[in-house]
Amino acid sequence: MKHKTVEVKNVLRTQDMFSNLQSRSEITPGIGLIHGASGFGKTTTVTYMFNQLTAMGNLPVYVRCYATDTPSSFLARVMKELGSEPMYPLRKSVDFITNTMNEQQIALFVDEADHIIGQAKTMETIRDLYDATELPVVLIGMEEIARRISHRKQLFNRISEWVEFMPADNEDVSMFACELLEQGIKVGEDLLDFIRVRSGGEVRRILIALEKIERFALTNEKDYIDKELWGDGQLFLNHGRR
Ligand SMILES: Nc1ncnc2c1ncn2[C@@H]1O[C@H](COP(=O)(O)OP(=O)(O)O)[C@@H](O)[C@H]1O
Ligand SMILES: [Mg+2]
Incomplete structure (x- = not known):
């Protein structure tokens, strides 16, 4: 990141x-x-x-x-x-x-x-x-x-x-992804929306999730990750839910 x-x-x-x-x-x-x-x-x-x-x-x-x-x-x-x-x-x-x-x-x-x-x-x-x-x-x-x-x-x-300070909206989340992820890694809109909802729009949690996605992309040599590719991996620490 x-x-x-x-x-x-x-x-x-x-x-x-x-x-x-x-x-x-x-x-x-x-x-x-x-x-x-x-x-x-x-x-x-x-x-x-x-x-x-x-x-x-x-x-x-x-x-x-x-x-x-x-x-x-x-x-x-x-x-x-x-x-x-x-x-x-x-x-x-x-x-x-x-x-x-x-x-x-x-x-x-x-x-x-x-x-x-x-x-x-x-x-x-x-x-x-x-x-x-x-x-x-x-x-x-x-x-x-x-x-x-x-x-x-x-x-x-x-x-x-x-x-x-308001919770991040879709445009904000997408800007964080575009500007902070390494090597042109792109995140699908469905996954970005999932991040926005599950983070409650909190920047700190959005960045933690994006970092996990970035690591996943680098490990798996992907430059595009959407919800399907991400699968049911955990993005948030959230009362045992995913
Ligand atoms: N506009 C931003 N661009 C990049 N990172 C941000 C931005 N806003 C917040 N962050 C990241 O989110 C985390 C939490 O932000 P922080 O400024 O500490 O929030 P607050 O002061 O409202 O509690 C920080 O670690 C920071 O790296
Ligand atoms: Mg502060």
Whole structure:
């Protein structure tokens, strides 16, 4: 399997969302939200976009959150990304971060934000970073985050752009197969559809299935695999069913 990010619909929608945040007018707030189930490609998409932004001369910052995070550990991670040691009292770290963000026009991506959504202080700190810079801040999390963030009115009111990661459709699955399989291996539409249904549209599971098909094709020296050729081999670990 090739290692690359495929520009499926969720990726394109995320790029649009971020460019809307960047080009918004002064009256529109600039916090973005990306949410969707685990394995749907959120982190991959944000990392891909991060690299594109960096290549274009932007200086985004990406941090992921952990279950054990506190305002202090969160700020220390952002400081580290900005090349600095944390400063105390924490107000100094906040000032350093907002000054640097303003000077260098840095957008902030906060992945795994589910871990901090229940922590008022950390969420307020993120809001402080946004309010002092008005630069794009993008929160990334699982399905629950959209609902839970709606209870944090101050933050919720600043969200102007959001993307919900949807399950892959047939076109997406076919794009993964075309762009990631080695040596022109082709997969029949019936098998692609089977993969879409049985994966629930989850990218992680789609890629695992495609890798199995690729290995099968290489071992058997085939360049076209459809459902009949694949037979009743197991593609998914799924409660003992195939
Ligand atoms: N657009 C994509 N192109 C290629 N691989 C992808 C893409 N989206 C997701 N993946 C793969 O699927 C797996 C799960 O994606 P990930 O970004 O970790 O999901 P999430 O952050 O939503 O839980 C990753 O290992 C990644 O390799
Ligand atoms: Mg992730």
